[in-house]
Amino acid sequence: MPAFAGNIYSQFPTEIDPHGHYVFYSHGFIVEGTNPKPVHKTFGVYDFIAVKEALADESYHLIAYHRPKDTEPFVFAKKLAADVEALISAGVAESNISLVGFSRGGALSILAANELKRTHINLIILAGCAGLIKNHTSVKAYGKVYSIFERSDQVGSCQFLVDRSDVTKFKEISINTGLSHGAFYKPKEEWLFPIKKWLKD
Template sequence: MKLVSVFILCIAFIAPAQGPTISAFTPKRPDASQKYLFYLHGGIVQEQGINAVSPRFGAYEYLKILDTLRSHGFHVISEARPKGTEDLDYAVKVSKQIDTLMSRGVSPENIIVVGASQGAYIAIDVARRMKNSRISYAILALCSEYALDYFLKDSVALCGNFLSIYETSDSKGSCNKLLSDKLCKTGYTEIGLRMGNGHGFIYKPYREWVLPLVQWAGGSLR
């Protein structure tokens, strides 16, 4: 499937040159000392666009999430996926972007892929393609019984440093069955939140998930 971008995220922020930014593309001359964070949003943004609203959980604050991650010192790479985008196709795109960063001198330790819900499916597919244990992956709200069955039906090793965050009131729970093995992993941490807002915890940049993620990924806490 050919991906046709109907939305290009390109927002200018008042920030120092070479400082944390948000873009849809990998920089031509990346600063190897920076950390590059790919944010892969939930499915509702793919269906409705950047102003997506759930009747149950309210607005998905996509742009605010990006700016919050940027404010913690990451160069954020993200775009709103066009409606109809296939997960595996997008995983190929992100994998190529990561390859580009590394070919331009960025260490795998400075690359973080954050996936929320449907974006977490893509993040896992990226990990399966990259097979690089030095890249970090944060998985938010993924592991329903369906997702566990989907990913455990084959024996493809998941390489990387993993963080799983889930909300205990959500149907998408612990990823221990998927991520706790030691094969090809440099680390695995899991956090179960008790906010009581179910799947809605990924809709906003709540401190409950942002700050543990930032600390795990080596960003700047504030």
């Protein structure tokens, strides 16, 4: 029998629940490498382990890869897209799959959605609409898009991305922690609760 939802996978699961919900979480650039708790000189500790544990939920399976150093964004996005297609091939409904990513991970999630070009997938972007996405103007978002950004952060709205895309739904909120990009380094209710509500709705 497939594993019950609520598990956290660091690799693609060997057994797929065709009736389950699956969430991919992609971390920020600083975590690339071997340290799951790297320290930024300004924003402090990025606690990848705590974020995964807080984001996990009994209503879905969470897949969170720890990317190696110098991961090439477009190559990894193709892997993410291939994993999504593998779930769909195993019987998982497109609408039961969500790509969630922060910063570089948000950009990777967008790139994966651009590869998939599926209209019912869920795309949740946390401060991910920065230079990589702005500079590659052919990249578009697809599906149901939810964007969250921090008001004190330089990385702001994803409206420019949505304007050049053909999404089926778009909602965006801003949070105000005063922590700039570091607002997403640890699980904080300001962004965690809205994400979980969106995923369950």
